[in-house]
Amino acid sequence: MTDVDERATDDARTGELCAYCAESIDTSEWHPVVARTENGEFELYPFCDEDCRDDWEESEP
Numbered sequence: 276m277t278d279v280d281e282r283a284t285d286d287a288r289t290g291e292l293c294a295y296c297a298e299s300i301d302t303s304e305w306h307p308v309v310a311r312t313e314n315g316e317f318e319l320y321p322f323c324d325e326d327c328r329d330d331w332e333e334s335e336p
């Protein structure tokens with residue numbers, strides 16, 4: 276039987292990728308995140324830095 280805190284693993288998902296350039300993100304450090312609701316679904320878009328976030332927001336309608 277494993278003793279895993281599911282909330283902790285959910286918060287610290289490994290292998291998070293930048294939504295713009297697909298660079299892997301060090302989630303232990305601060306990184307920009309944009310929250311959007313698309314088709315009634317709440318989505319979080321992480322970015323490796325603010326430049327990627329700005330470029331992504333410009334490219335989104």
Ligand SMILES: [Zn+2]
Nearest residue numbers: 293296323327
């Ligand atoms: Zn990026």
